[in-house]
Amino acid sequence: MSGRKVSRKARAVLVLLVLTMLAPLLAGCWDIRFLDRMGIVFAVAVDDDLSGKHKYKVTVQVVLPQNVTGGIGGGQGQPVTTFTETGxxxxxxxxxxxAMTSRRLYFSHTQLLIIGEQAARKGIWPLLDLIDRNPEVRTGILLLIAKGGRAEKLLETTTMMEQIPVQQIRYAVNTNESAWSQVYEVTAQDVIRDAVHNWKQSAIPAITLSGEADAGNDRGNVDKIKPDVVPRLTTMGILRDGKLIGYMTPKESRGLSWMYGKFKNTIVKVGCPAADTPGNLIVEILSNRVRIHARKKAGKELPEIVIDLHAQGSISEINCPDVNVMNEQTFKDVSRLTEQAVRQEIEQTINKLQQKFKSDALGWSTVIYKDQAKTWKKLQDDWVSYFPQTPHRMEIEIDVTGAGLRAKSIVK
Amino acid sequence: MIDIVLPRKKAANNKQNRRDEATKPHMQPYEGLPIDVSLQQALERIKGELGESADLIIRELAIGEANPIPAAVIYIQGLIDDLRMNDHILAPLQLAVLTPPSLHADQTVEELKKELIHVGNIENIAYWKEAYQSLLIGSVLLFVEGLGQVIAAGVIGGPKRDVTEPSTNLVIRGPREGFTESIRTNTSLIRRKIRSPKLWLEQLTLGEITQTPIGIMYIQGLADESIVQEVRTRLKAISIDGVLESGYIEELISDQKYTPFPTIHHNERPDVIAAGLLEGRVAILVDGTPFVLLVPAVLNVFFQAAEDYYQRYDIASFLRMLRFVSFLIALTLPSIYVAIIGYHQEMIPTPLLLKLAAQREGVPLPAFVEAFLMEVVFEVLREAVVRMPSAVGNTISIVGGLVIGQSVVEAGFVSPAVVIIVSLTAISSFVSPAYNLAIAARLLRFLLLIAAASLGFFGVALIVLFLILHLSSLKSFGIPYLKPFAPFFWQDLKDTFMRVPLWRMHERPQVLGHRNPVRESTDPDESQGRNKSR
Incomplete structure (x- = not known):
């Protein structure tokens, strides 16, 4: 009896063993992809096709891992190469x-989609469907507009600080957002989300080449201490219905960041607290919190947008004589000045978007939709014409505390 | 199906029969055979039975002065302590000035025992089977003419290894002694740790030919009686030619035969065995090996090291967690690498992907073959080092480390990442305090590797799921293997991923389900002097 029991168990184990060994054969290694058979695409650039045969001219930047130096296998050639094709x-x-690549292009690590200005003016929505639909491409890839030029040029420019040019651009956006905030990261996902209702309009950071645009294609560019050409972020480009309509000025662009509370850290330049004194004083903003509400106004059709902004900062540079940081009043004065400066920036941004671009890149539509759902139903169909008239009120409160390690400035 | 099964069953039966024939003659014929009354006959018989083996010593003598009785002292050279035999058996017998006792058997025996044999451990034997057994364990047999009985005096001696520091389960802090090959030494080592009359030792003999003494040790009142009974039953069911190591027993009494996971704990440290006994476990000692078995053993036990309890609970807890993590690394790291490289490239952080891709560039083998080969090479190296004479061992490690580690990478056959993965895995597998659990990880690693190569993470997840199911189906002497995780015992978690302070472990593990739950009642405040300030 026990003998049979054991043999049945043994049989089960044997069958299982055979099955396990067969499983790999059946699966045929499923969708295995060999790392050394892939071309890892770091960035895609889209321009309009100048020949007019096709709609787009697409350039991809593919990494050549063996040429990325550091560790074993660091080679001599360029760390990236590009391929261009129309479609x-x-x-x-x-x-x-x-037709040109020996390896299958692989998009899971793609970090940037740069859209040439001309292509962006014609509309970027057609480009985003693939990104959202294809499981391989991340929807978190950053979007950029090549201001006043062609996107492909940006991918063909060597850079100094990062070996892979795309990394330089990608981290520049990140660094700028967190420390200066003239631009902020906008991902494909953000734009796709905006596009679903098309109430809120998108803003996309723009980038340009600073220097001789054509000098970046070889190592000569980076062999110099001062490169001939570097990619340089400019300001936010504003879209309406998925089409680029214009750019903000640097101040307006940062006003947009303020409204979204995007930055970790930025600085505000203000005049000296004492009247008639030349010079400047820099306040570093260390934290901020923005709340935007829509409030119904009695007797008016349009609700009022209330921008409630609280920030903390500290004085980090004093180029004014006679600023006494030991005095509490100084901080109050500086706070008031900073509030004014910020108010101005934001005011300009709102003004530009409402009057010139007539594009709700501020997201007020979503604010009204969330806070005043009934009102929004009435506004929704004609929001384009309501938006420029929407009133707003700002409640800005900035606490400036602290003045760094030094008390009195040496500036006389 | 039946066609396949039948012949196999037949074969098994044949084997069974053959084994019975082979083992039976060894002790069976002596069963119930009485000791001959005539001394000469008895001596002839014993000589014949032992094939006049050279180490069988028969010393004939006469007891008494006036009317000497012929007698013989018989022993196996090397098994007994010559000095003690001379002083305490031979000398008194030869110097005896006894009045000739009547040849009434019982009286003679009593007389002899009382007056002439100055040894503590003495028994009367009336049958040949027992006589042979005690002769071969190391007793001196005294045959007396006309008695029909044998007096066996235990003066076990001969070469024996000293108690030394064990070569496995090393500790930095803790007792240095380890078990030896002698069961008696081993029981004494345990007794010296637990001086309780409730520490009980049962002894039996296993192995039809080897007649190996086996000891079952437990603390009466702490050990679950049903487990002790189960141990007895299983041990008695064993019928085998020889028991040369406790591994034989372990394999024969395990609950589940087809599993890579050990369900019986073994250790060569008396303190570990004593701790197990104090928790209510049962120890099985086998003569001839320093490895003592401890049952029941749940998975958690294999992550506990002796030192966990000798050093502070914080570092002990940290090490405990480290061991669990290392086990997982040893089990899954190569398969995770293969799965990621082959299927889930999107999961790797971009800079790491670039590094890996750069390494893979120009490597002729697929990642799976690479990892598999390197794992096999490592296993070969490890086995070589274990089996080689220790003088050559260093050469192996140099050749292995240098040739395999460096040259293979420099030649571009294998990417450096795989070498790193394999070495990490190897090191992690040595973290485990229980070598037999590390073996499970060693074997399953290959299974996981194949699954990862064919199905990616999906395959790894499948195998891991299968393993969890398998683990929860295992039992050790009726105790679920995953206790206290499944079934869940909150109280027992104190000694799993963490080792809580001793003053928080008031109760014995419920895992064993015994009757006497309270282990200690130290009031931490008092024992640590916090109240003494006044």
């Missing part, structure tokens, strides 16, 4: 590239 859609152009 009527993004995917068509990308797949046509297989």
């Amino acid at each position: 009527d859609t993004l995917f068509e152009a990308l797949r046509k590239m297989t």
